[in-house]
Amino acid sequence: MDFSLSPEIIALRDKTREFIAEQIIPLENDARASHHGPSEELRRELVGRAKAVGLLTPHASKDMGGLGLSHIAKAAVFEEAGYSWLGPTALNIHAPDEGNIHLMEEVATHEQKERWLRPQVAGQTRSCFAMTEPSPGAGADPSMLMTTAVRDGNDYLINGVKWFITGADGADYIIIMARMEDGSATMFLSDMDRPGITLERNMDALDACFTGGHGVLRFENLRVPASDVLGEIGKGFRYAQVRLAPARLTHCMRWLGQARRAHDIALNYVSRRQAFGKPLAEHEGVGFMLADNDIDLQTARLHIWHTAWLLDKGEKGNYESSRAKVVCSEAEWRVVDRCVQMLGGQGVTGESPVMRIFTDMRAFRVYDGPSEVHRWSMARKLVHAAGKTSN
Template sequence: MSLSQETQDLVKRVETFVRTMIVPYEHDPRCGEHGPSDELVAEMRGHARSAGLMTPHIHSDGSHLTQVETAAVLRASGLSMLGPVALNTAAPDEGNMFLLGKVGSPEQQARFLTPLVAGDARSAFFMTEPASDGGAGSDPSMMQTTCRRDGNHWVVNGRKAFITGALGASVGIVMAKSTEADSADGACMFLVDLPDPAIHIERVLETIDSSMPGGHSVVLIDGLRVPADQMLGAPGEGFKYAQVRLAPARLSHCMRWHGAAVRANEIATDYACRRHAFGKPLVDHEGVGFMLAENLIDLKQSELMIDWCASVLDTGAPGTAESSMTKVSVSEALMRVADRCVQMMGGTGVSRDTIVEQVFREIRAFRIYDGPTEVHKWSLAKKVKRDWRDRQS
């Protein structure tokens, strides 16, 4: 799809910035098992501000690039695991900014959205709950966290799990099921300042991925009092707002991880062309050359799927089915790309001498983020049945 010259120039600037300024940080000791440290995040974001590239998908007036334009920018930001964090295009902040821009009141946007767009704050989205509690995961309707009115406040109680970036976040969006008669069984969303003494981080989980600042936490919410004017949107509409956030957020994940897979393929290609075995470069062995060819096919098909879904969202359509199809197709294709890169590079592929092994780990987790492949397929199968019934009537 054609992009304006202005957008093409922005994409080139982002790519150059990531490759020259951010890639050298990939072996920085401040990159830990739970993501880059706050010190490192601040340092990289300082470089992004100096380059005029902080939050590049959002204009200075608060308006967004189109989804098609955003796709090109976020793919470029993903060429390093640290790129989205440095440029403020990473999850969960990118999705939270989108949601606040769509649903937040002017006062809420001034207080909570402005520092996020400026890259001066990080955020967390508190929806998923521990499986051991029978709480919400792929099925948000199982939510156990509750909220009730108490005068001019709401009181929230519950536990959350896999809350990305909760450690170190300044802004939280907390999702809870209402016990009030006018919104019973509906979900509510609340904006909160973090840290808050009523929100206790029980532990930061040890997970397969390591690119997101703060890692993923298990959190206890014990008597959290939130002023009524900090409810995001209307009471009982939280599940609807979650979809407002999730459809483009699924696609944004695809954009960023596409960039990461492109980078891994570049590294594997360079390795295959330089490394010799049995009298010739690896690339000249069909077993390796064909894997590189298959990578090109999967990367191009993923790019086309991303742009197609982005164009649907740009029409104003909900894009729920389209984002599910894209999430399934792209996450599975990029997993194949990353796996082939590891395989082609042998021992080097499983070492941390390059970022290939990290890309493999991160994309494996991506197949679960914002709904596992199987849940999206189940949702699409239900749509197939609904559409069939509609045709029969």
């Protein structure tokens, strides 16, 4: 693997870095953001700024209006966008839209792309992805899916409850995972204003960086035409893997930017702040934390780049994306946690952006599969591979 970036990727990375610093970070304390994320008005302003400089939805294909970035290029650009918690929203690469855009490009029909995807790539609309359910429904184990889809003439009737649905409030369309009568799973597309979809409530959450927050949705005889099935009937779990492997990795990319931001803030602080006759950074305990931060940041970046490289080669990268998700979510969390410690009182108050980064990032070790599930999945594959070797 060649770890050097092309001149084109470097130029795009630097352009993104400058854009975030000059146009996005100054808006971080804008009153149009709430505990449930940036308002639609603020989102549209952010998107407009990114569009004006040619950075909007860069991961989408050129045919759809994006820049058609490779996975390696995404790694460089998404990290820079993630340096601000508003950056992914501005570039239209935030979750769940980023993963949904990728899925729609891979699976949707031409008509579905023109109806739902093209306006989304243009930053005009948002989407959500509904799979997780309250107990005893699907969570980390998608096979426990309880939401049902039953054929009714040329339509399907969908019934069930979903929760932790990121971006549900204000989304224009939704991708719904539902169980068929034969036990298989299928994905369905629907406009959010159709009768039969109810946003019951928005959930309180540690993070506040996702437009629309996290909602609870109820489907009661939601009628979806057969033409709005996403992909083929019964292949929902297969399509989920199409979406999840790259989406796990882009989470790692974006949060790496936030971790690096926290480290930069802490490094600047401990280099200036005096205690016991010298700067904090010259005390061994603080110096060790700085070094450990650098180790964790570089380790996370290398896992991201390696997995991105594999995906660019056309490999599935499911195992490697699980490994990267565990490594990055835990390493980046350790970085931010150390930064809180180094900042002391400033780290646990709004006097510094680090407190906000800390609360936003904690959920990363849970969503898109908790670390324990990814470790369990990796272990099964390791044991299976060892068994094949011994035979």
